[in-house]
Amino acid sequence: MSNFLYLFRGGDDAFDKLSQEEKQAHMEVWGEWMGGLQEQGKLIDGLPLDKDGKVVHDRGEVVTNGPYAEGAEMVGGYLIVKAKNMEEAVEISKGCPIFDYEGSFVEVREILTMEP
Structure with a gap:
């Protein structure tokens, strides 16, 4: 087994146009997707990122x-x-909810180990 990093790009403009109720519903979809990955022992970590930096x-x-x-x-999370x-x-990654709101793509990268 290896660890992989998903970088989520795009979708912020469409998400920002949603009502507060629609945003909450979409975040629940993310929670369900990530919860399913956690139940399978596949989720290690993940968070959204601030737009500024x-x-x-x-x-x-x-x-x-x-x-x-x-x-x-823009990498959003x-x-x-x-x-x-x-x-x-x-x-x-194909089940990622970012695709529900015009997210551009999920970049999938294997995390390599560094030998001393």
């Missing part, structure tokens, strides 16, 4: 407001899941 350049010589991604490219291989990790 900083970008550090040149070892801190330059710090700018950021991130500078287009709305559809992440999950870390456990899967047998990349194929299983991709299959799991």
Whole structure:
């Protein structure tokens, strides 16, 4: 088994247009999806990310407001899941609720270990 990182991109504009009740209902869908992954022993961690941040350049010589991604490219959150291989990790990601509200894509990346 390996750990995989899901980076969720896009969907914020469509989500922001929802009523408070619709937002709550959508968050419940996320909770159900993540709860199912947790019950299967596949969910390790995951949280939404704030829209604001900083970008550090040149070892801190330059710090700018950021991130500078287009709305559809903005990373809005992440999950870390456990899967047998990349194929299983991709299959799991297909059920992600981000696709319900115009989310651009889920980037799936294997987390590698660093040997000393």
